[in-house]
Amino acid sequence: xxxxxxxxxxxxxxxxxxxxxxxxxxxxxxxxxxxxxxxxxxxxxxxxxxxxxxxxxxxxxxxxxxxxxxxxxxxxxxxxxxxxxxxxxxxxxxxxxxxxxxxxxxxxxxxxxxxxxxxxxxxxxxxxxxxxxxxxxxxxxxxxxxxxxxxxxxxxxxxxxxxxxxxxxxxxxxxxxxxxxxxxxxxxxxxxxxxxxxxxxxxxxxxxxxxxxxxxxxxxxxxxxxxxxxxxxxxxxxxxxxxxxxxxxxxxxxxxxxxxxxxxxxxxxxxxxxxxxxxxxxxxxx
Numbered sequence: 001x002x003x004x005x006x007x008x009x010x011x012x013x014x015x016x017x018x019x020x021x022x023x024x025x026x027x028x029x030x031x032x033x034x035x036x037x038x039x040x041x042x043x044x045x046x047x048x049x050x051x052x053x054x055x056x057x058x059x060x061x062x063x064x065x066x067x068x069x070x071x072x073x074x075x076x077x078x079x080x081x082x083x084x085x086x087x088x089x090x091x092x093x094x095x096x097x098x099x100x101x102x103x104x105x106x107x108x109x110x111x112x113x114x115x116x117x118x119x120x121x122x123x124x125x126x127x128x129x130x131x132x133x134x135x136x137x138x139x140x141x142x143x144x145x146x147x148x149x150x151x152x153x154x155x156x157x158x159x160x161x162x163x164x165x166x167x168x169x170x171x172x173x174x175x176x177x178x179x180x181x182x183x184x185x186x187x188x189x190x191x192x193x194x195x196x197x198x199x200x201x202x203x204x205x206x207x208x209x210x211x212x213x214x215x216x217x218x219x220x221x222x223x224x225x226x227x228x229x230x231x232x233x234x235x236x237x238x239x240x241x242x243x244x245x246x247x248x249x250x251x252x253x254x255x256x257x258x259x260x261x262x263x264x265x266x267x268x269x270x271x272x273x274x275x276x277x278x279x280x281x282x283x284x285x286x
Contacts, residue, residue: 095284
């Protein structure tokens with residue numbers, strides 16, 4: 001799939017990995033539709049900062065609202081045209097004080113499940129349907145038209161999971177939601193294969209962003225102990241080359257690609273490091 005001349009939806013599109021993706025794809029000639037929840041004027045200001053004029057457009061949209069996402073995607077098709085995929089970066093990691101009462105994580109888990117999992121399904125579904133509709137339902141009347149069976153590539157969706165998709169204790173609630181993102185990637189890839197639409201996920205380690213800015217040195221220390229190289233948090237600009245690779249390489253499909261410096265998440269137990277429970281040093285239980 002070529003980047004130049006095509007349109008991509010980018011969720012979480014004004015900050016962190018999403019913002020870096022918007023800058024990267026627009027600089028290569030793509031049109032970008034930025035989905036995020038910041039105020040409309042701030043989002044559109046960011047779109048204008050990309051310097052590509054009307055080839056960048058901001059949409060204030062909640063990814064857990066299926067009707068809102070559908071309406072936004074329909075507007076992308078109408079106003080920017082040539083929709084070829086999405087880079088789905090939006091997600092949350094909600095932390096709380098570490099206690100031994102698992103039930104205290106239920107409210108946060110339900111919210112993360114809604115945003116990280118249901119939101120992923122919604123975005124993938126509406127983008128895929130918008131790409132599919134012209135060929136799978138040419139008269140707009142049948143939901144049971146045969147799959148398009150050409151070898152022509154028609155679209156690509158990039159989801160964001162996490163190194164925490166292989167969960168351990170500290171990501172008690174967050175980790176399983178990212179495991180589910182990998183599952184959605186694989187099921188959508190298989191379902192959309194006959195339609196010429198690829199679906200791939202990326203699992204980064206710690207990425208410098210607004211979501212991680214207030215974390216303690218816990219992660220830096222952990223990377224030094226358990227990563228291979230590089231043993232430091234990544235920047236968003238170090239993630240975008242993998243996004244480019246996925247979009248441009250037609251042979252990459254249905255897999256999760258780690259971009260984690262060989263980081264392996266390990267739960268250190270009490271009795272290590274002078275007898276202090278390492279969990280007490282964590283920024284919180286997610």
